[in-house]
Amino acid sequence: MAMTQLVYYSKNTLDADDRGQLTNLREILEVARRKNGEAGVTGYLIFDKAYFLQILEGEKATVEETYRRIAGDKRHADVTLVDQRTIAQRNFSDWNMGSAMRSIDHEEVYLEHGISGAIDPTRLNGAKILSLATDLRDLEARRNKRSAA
């Protein structure tokens, strides 16, 4: 089975009000996780007030269909494909859609990636977005482990 990994970014057009954004994002993630679970799609969603960066992985036709659906969603705009490549293994096998809303807790990771101010996705390629997502996921996993201990 041919597996693919797709990376895109888009402009976040959700209500600028913090509470409104969170409600919308919860809704998006709830549906995304359910649908991705059914479709065997995994990945990661990074977002701040301005942008979404998302990685989708799974069977090629399914990932492309999911991407087309997402690209037509009115809750974001200027959806831009950054990279798509064939993969032998998933990077986010445990996550139907992991997510990280940028917060002060993540700044060390952003700084390690040379991002000190706002995210400028036009300066990132697929490999950089993948590496940022992997590090955010690992940070989250370490924190969860510590709080469970």
Ligand SMILES: Cc1cc2nc3c(=O)[nH]c(=O)nc-3n(C[C@H](O)[C@H](O)[C@H](O)COP(=O)(O)O)c2cc1C
């Ligand atoms: C930033 C963003 C990320 C999304 N990620 C996913 C996703 O990973 N999987 C998914 O099925 N839908 C995702 N969605 C939601 C889809 O756009 C769509 O609303 C949802 O799949 C329901 O589609 P339907 O109403 O045609 O069934 C995302 C939407 C946005 C705005």
